[in-house]
Amino acid sequence: MLLISCPWCGPRDEAEFHYGGQAHVAYPQDPSALTDEEWAKYLFFRDNPKGPFAERWTHSAGCRRWFNAVRDTSTNEILAVYRTGEARPATVEPRPTTPASPAATLEPRSANPARPAFEDEAPSGPNGGLGAEPPATSTATGLRLATGGRINRAEPLTFTFDGTEYQGFRGDTLASALLANGVIAAATSIKLGRPRGIFSAGVEEPNAVIQIEEPFPEPMLPATTVELYDGLVATSLPGQGRLATRPDPARYDAVHAHCDLLIVGAGPAGLAAAAAAASSGARVILADDRPELGGSLLGTGELPGWADELGARLESAPEVRVLRRTTVFGYYDDNHLLAVERRTNHLGAAAPANMSRERVHRIRARRVVLATGAHERSLAFADNDRPGIMLAASARTHLHRHGVLPGRHAVVFTTNDSAYAAALDLAAAGVRIAAIVDTRPAPGEWADRARAAGIEVLAGYAVTGTEGEARLTAVSVAPYGETAAQREFAADLLLVSGGWNPVAHLFSQAGGKLRYDEALGTFVPDVVRQAVEVAGSANGTFDLAAVLAQGAAAGARAIEAEGYTPDAPALPAVPAQPQGTPPMQVFTVPGREGAPRFVDLQRDVTVDDLARATGAGMRSVEHTKRYTTAGTANDQGKTSGVLASGVVADLLGVDICALGTTTFRPPYTPVSFAALAGRDRGVLSDPVRTTALHGWHVEHGALFENVGQWKRPWYYPQDGEDMDTAVLRECAATRESVGFMDASTLGKIDVQGPDAGVFLDLLYTNMMSTLKVGMIRYGVMCKPDGMVFDDGTVIRLAPDRFLVTTTTGNAATVLDWMEEWLQTEWPELKVHCTSVTEQWATVALVGPKSRDVLASLAPQLAVSNDDFPFMAWRETTVAGIEARVCRISFSGELAYEINVSPWEALALWEAVYEAGAPYGITPYGTETMHVLRAEKGYPIIGQDTDGTITPHDLGMSWAVSKKKPDFIGKRSFARADTVRPDRKHLVGLLPEDPGTFLPEGTQLVADSELPAPPVPMLGHVTSSYRSAALGRTFALALVKGGRDRIGERLYAPVGDRLVPVTVAGPVLYDPEGARRDG
Amino acid sequence: MSPTTPGADLPDHPDFLWRTPEPKRSYDVVIVGGGGHGLATAHYLAKNHGITDVAVLEKGWLAGGNMARNTTIIRSNYLWDESAGIYEHALKLWEGLDEELDYPILFSQRGVLNLAHSLQDVRDSVRRVEANRLNGVDAEWLDAEQVKEVCPIVNISPDVRYPVLGGTYQPRAGIAKHDYVAWGFARSADAAGIDIIQNCEVTGLDVVGGRVVGVQTNLGPIAAGKVALCSAGHTSVLAAMAGIDLPVQSHPLQALVSELLEPVHPTVVMSNAVHVYVSQAHKGELVMGAGIDAYNSYTQRGAFHIIEDQMAAALELFPVFARAHVLRTWGGIVDVSPDASPIVGLSPVDNLYLNCGWGTGGFKATPGVGWVYAHTIAHDTPHPLNAPFSLDRFTTGALVDEHGAAAVAH
Secondary structure (H helix, E strand, O other): OOEEEEOOOEEEEHHHOEEEEEOOOOOOOOHHHOOHHHHHHHHHOOOOOOOEEEEEEEOOOOOOOEEEEEEEOOOOOEEEEEEOOOOOOOOOOOOOOEEOOHHHHHOOOOOOOOOOOOOOOOOOOOOOOOOOOOOOOOOOOOOEOOOOOOOEEEEEEEEEEOOEEEEEEEOOEHHHHHHHOOOOEEEEOOOOOOEEEOOOOOOOOOOOEEEEEEOOOEEEEEOOOOEOOOOEEEEOEOOOEOOOOOOOOOOEEEEEEEEEEEEEOOOHHHHHHHHHHOOOOOOEEEEOOOOOOOOHHHHHOOOOOHHHHHHHHHHHOOOEEEEOOEEEEEEEHHHEEEEEEEOOHHHHHHOOOOOOOEEEEEEEEEEEEEOOOEEEOOOEOOOOOOOOEEEHHHHHHHHHHHOEOOOOEEEEEEOOOHHHHHHHHHHHOOOEEEEEEEOOOOOOHHHHHHHHOOOOEEEOEEEEEEEOOOOOOEEEEEEOOOOOOOEEEEOOEEEEEOOEEEOOHHHHHOOOOEEEEOOOOEEEEOEEOOOEEEOHHHHOOOOHHHHHHHHHHHHHHHHHHOOOOOOOOOOOOOOOOOOOOOOOOOOEOOOOOOOOOEEEOOOOEEHHHHHHHHHOOOOOHHHHHHHHOOOOOOOOOOOOHHHHHHHHHHHHOOOHHHHOOOOOOOOOOOEEHHHHHOOOOHHHOOOOEOOOOHHHHHHOOOEEEEEOOEEEEEEOOOOOOOHHHHHHHHHHHHHHOOEEEEOOOOEEEEEEOOOHHHHHHHHEOOOOOOOOOOEEEEEEEEOOOOOEEEEEEEEEEEOOEEEEEEOHHHHHHHHHHHHHHHHHOOOOOOOEEEEOHHHOEEEEEEOOOHHHHHHHHOOOOOOOOOOOOOOEEEEEEEOOEEEEEEOOOOOOOOEEEEEEOHHHHHHHHHHHHHHHHHHOOEEOOHHHHHHHHHHOOOOOOOOOOOOOOOOOOOOOHHHOOOOOOOOOOHHHHHOHHHHOOOOEEEEEEEEOOOOOOOOOOOEEEOOOOOOOOOOOOOEEEEEEEEEOOOOEEEEEEEEEOHHHOOOOEEEEEEOOEEEEEEEEOOOOOOOOOHHHHO | OOOOOOOOOOOOOOOOOOOOOOOOOEEEEEEEOOOHHHHHHHHHHHHHHOOOOEEEEOOOOOOOOHHHOOOOEEOOOOOOHHHHHHHHHHHHHHHOHHHHHOOOOOOEOOOEEEEEOOHHHHHHHHHHHHHHHHOOOOOEEEEHHHHHHHOOOOOOOOOOOOOOOEEEEEOOOEEOOHHHHHHHHHHHHHHOOOEEEOOOOEEEEEEEOOEEEEEEEOOOOEEEEEEEEOOHHHHHHHHHHOOOOOOOEEEEEEEEEEEEEOOOOOOEEEEOOOOEEEEEOOOOEEEEEEEEOOOOOOOOOOOHHHHHHHHHHHHHHOHHHOOOEEEEEEEEEEEEOOOOOOEEEEOOOEOEEEEEOEOOOOHHHHHHHHHHHHHHHHHOOOOOOOHHHOOOHHHHOOOOOOOOOOOOOO
16 A cells, blocks of 8 residues: 655545546646647547656545656656646655665675675674573473473463364464374375474474364365364364354454554564664554564563563553564555454353454554564475475474473484574473484584584585384485485474575565575575565574674664664674584485486476476476466465575576575465455445435335435335335325425535636536526536436526536545536636535425425425426425425426425425325335336436446437537537447337336347347337336336337347337426426 | 365366477468467367467466466356357357367366345346346356355354345356466377477567467567467557557556465456456365455556455455455456457457457456457458447447446456
8 A cells, every 4th residue: 555645734645535547637728629630649649658657636535636746667666746736846866775685785695695694793703603591301291391482371272283282382373282192193285285384383284284173174284383272172284274164253443553663573684673772652463463572582482581571671661562463464565464363263162252363464664674584494305295305494383392202212314503593492301303314415513512412423424314104214315416315214393404594575475675695605685675674594694693783783774764763772692603614505315216306396396397397398487487386385385495496496407596485475374254355345345325205215115226325215015015116106295295205415515715616517418507596406417538427407596606416326436526627627717615505404395295295394485386486496394394396307397495404304394295195295215216217208317327328328318419619529529430320329118018027137129039149139128117207117228219219110029028118208207398397 | 094175176287388499481370468368369279260370478487477377267148149258159169168178177067146235236136147048048046045055154244334134146156277278288289299398488470451460589580471469458559559548447457366275265256346266176275356446557466455455345245354364466467448348359460460459357268268359350250149249349339248237357
């Protein structure tokens, strides 16, 4: 959503504005002097440049003023805004791109990611430090440690998975609870049906995507992100979920939020950024998708206590808002970010019913710091999909966060240092690490430390295959590059690390560009136009001390840019770590012949599948993705995307940086439909508008028709009448005596000013300036293309004041139309337009006895035909209520429209009902109104027209001025297509059998037998009714050359029949107009 | 091994699709734009007219524009004769396309429902059904109960804000698999000797004496006897290189998919009044289109409130979707004409041809437009089916106004 600066109101969300297309397209001085080509240019041709574009907007939900903007259509960036009438600014500079992290450009990143990122930061030890004291080897049962982790052992929870009941603890995820119960296989693969195990500890999970069954079905959630609650029932899935068949009882809502700084991710970088900004007075939002702050620290166990302590301080800082369980999932133009907060999911059946289950936060941030971390990636080695194969850091996370050992006997397979810390922590907690298999020939100090801890390190080795069906049983290894196994280890756990991918999803969505970092062997944020920085491992910085310093610096820079003074937070000391060794870029690992090497576990895509794609000629990762479906599953390739690019690069023999990645699209993780729908459902999906008389209509049994947003009485059935019977009764009563209806919904616009007459002459096809005060005229409006757009009456209240009525559905559109012309084309006209639709209630009193009823209620009003002629209006009191009475008729009968304040509407209505009782006054609705007007051939715009019909087509040439030099639409009446003799005309249609009813929409053909398709069609039925007055059915139709066919027989295909019909003039009832005057 | 998930396995693509040739210095015909329309045009130039000295120039990866971004709905139930003519021609070609291309394009004729929510919707729907039948297009009007029989998950309760009053049904409509379609045409064109040149951006059109003679590209100049534009949202930019103004505006159009779900939705449902169109694709994902963003843009992304509005409308009609998840959203750039109908035919420059203005209707027309555009290029005169879609209709006023009341916007 763009942020648009209204020149009068300031910056506002795009949703407050309406777009008006190209600016500076003046209405021609004299359209009649233009050729058809020139007129067509004005009507239809607008610039459509890719780049800066001068365009019009109106602040429709604000000041309602039009203005211009220059916006770059290739970036959506608004370069200038200026008022209507001002010249387009000469030059406008686009926002420059800025580096994802300013510091990163000062000093090229070291080839060794273990080095500090820049000089002004505190020196620190390298990479992925050892955590806190790992939880002690336990004497506890099973795989759950007796102590440690962030679970609450005092709060046991019971849950069911695939029909078996288990126990876990508050603080578990479903995945960690399953692991603690020795369950690792949690899915069946989608295409091959292979058993798959829990592979990670977070949102990147490709395998354990499960179905929630109870308390309410929800499909396809990663078990690694489902917080455990009591009574949870879940099942494993083969890659396809199930929707509930019963309605979702939960509530969902959305809020808007504005801040100086949004920090995404509360890991070390995000927390440090928040610490730098917390007490500055800047409005800060810190959002994290987990229930606890700490990010990667929760998984590594490093800096114990720091996140909790800082979190408490942030919570108490008045301008800081901490949003937990909140995923920022979309990054849109002008720093508009979307987040979803899961508020009650973790409570299961105990969730309070009155609290929204999920809440969308629509955040407009002046600055953003993305501290979104990194995902570990896997390696494409033989049989790399067995349950028990897990990302190394994820195993460490299950240990530190949940006090769970994912297995007992592990092999570690890595290409970089980070897996060593995982291995050491797990070993200290009791996992037997059979070997660390490292593709690097000289893994350096971390390997020394592992060896010192008694772990065998196989340098320059790789995994060549695995064994095990339901669970991994063995891992075979060989020197990297060889395919035949040389050694085999028994293992129920294989921890893998193929390197790290910064989580660049939001950065990319923001329009940021990535670059390939050779040293890190991954894609990292490069440059971006929006006001955003990236910090920490999201930026390719993996050394903890550097991450902290980078986060703090990013937070400080962001709020300084907004005029605040940052803190210099005391960052925690990071213990010294071994010297790091650069990672090795490995994607495809040679291994056992014939064994599948999976790239995308969730889509069952292997190296061989990708090889088939490149063999078919595919040269782009977008094509290999589509050829194989790699990266299209629920995880959207979080662990597989870069791996797939790397494998394809290997296959094509090109550099991975030449291939890039596929595009990162919102949302970052899946978001429920219901959360996005929020509260805009049911009656709140669109406002319901009712008139002041609505209650009376309901009480009297009216059925309602939606007309635009309005509820209008449709008809008032009595004693079980169907619609036909009720409408015939209402029509007859009205034509024979008197009826009344609520006409309050018609649009009413008060047009004032010395130029009001001139203005209306330009808008309407007929002349309004000559209308006398006290009188009323019917008018038609066209669009510039000459097609009818609206109609209604115009009342002249004073020399400089008119009241314009519009159709019910078009009221707002007509007012906008007036404002557009006044503000953008004719600002010299002194005219003001105000909607008064809801300031008046209107009661139409219709029928030969209407004068008697009115006279009885308005003793001061002279009601005779001479005193109060047709198309006049009078101010008087009706039933003691101040009223404006208009003598107009939409039925052909003597009729009045009585306008009063809506506060008085019910009193008036009831008085009319009472005064009319002696005449059997009958309330009627829109259906009867439609019949009565159709009998007189009065068109309904939008029903008898469809945007391709001129006033001449309607037979309303009498309403098209020949005197006025110009009005909107006039020039178009002279185009080749609008002067065709066979244009469609509005005519009457009489079925030869007076009882045959033609459905509205029926087409018309010339011949009594249908030829083979395509059958030439002459027109169609626009309105069709049973007439009480005519004693038969009749219709209105648009027919080619219709006025020249009056008396002709045509045929109407209805079902399998061809119904003969006769073309008639449109006025079928009282063609001489005798009844109008009573 | 357990049985595979229903719909998990789509047919494999062939072992070979297309070459990656170097561009020659000259071709009889250069097609600018390697999307569905450009590739279908190349296929029919070869197949119907024996013209194979053709290059298809694509500035990015093949079929990576709107062809990769649409919601794959195929139908021909348009109101006006001219529209029904070209879309029904396309639909008939769709029905034989598997065989014609020897490629499983997965055209699933599961029908499309266009719902009516107001009395005027009902009138317009009946009008369109009756016109369709007389034009030889299969169409039925269904009342609300019948709608529910076709698609049991539609909420036809009268309690919703704009209740379903009925709908039109075209049984022969359906969905296909867009990549398969594009690649089928590409493979066929490639096999006929047509050069598909990717990562080749046209930067200029060479016009001499009112006649196009070639194109400038990032890979150098390429001479051409004829040049055919097939570049959807970017057509204005290209036409401007030859000094041609077009009455089209480029807007973002967004769409989205859910995760894979067991089958719940057997057809395609569209509703103009509440702005929904949704189907459940072959693998089980719900595919939905959102509204057009109001402003001109070439960014291939829209604003998120459009998606939120879309979801609210979708849940009104399909309450069972509540806990489905949006997995992925994206945007394409559609070129919208004043009457919501395409411009296909000759241009003011000799030997330069126009195919644009398809708005949201481009995918379903793919084989049909390929057929008639190839004819137009081969004969330098429009095929009868695209003759009404000339540029000069905006001057005469003879529009094909699918914006009009009975039109379906998508």
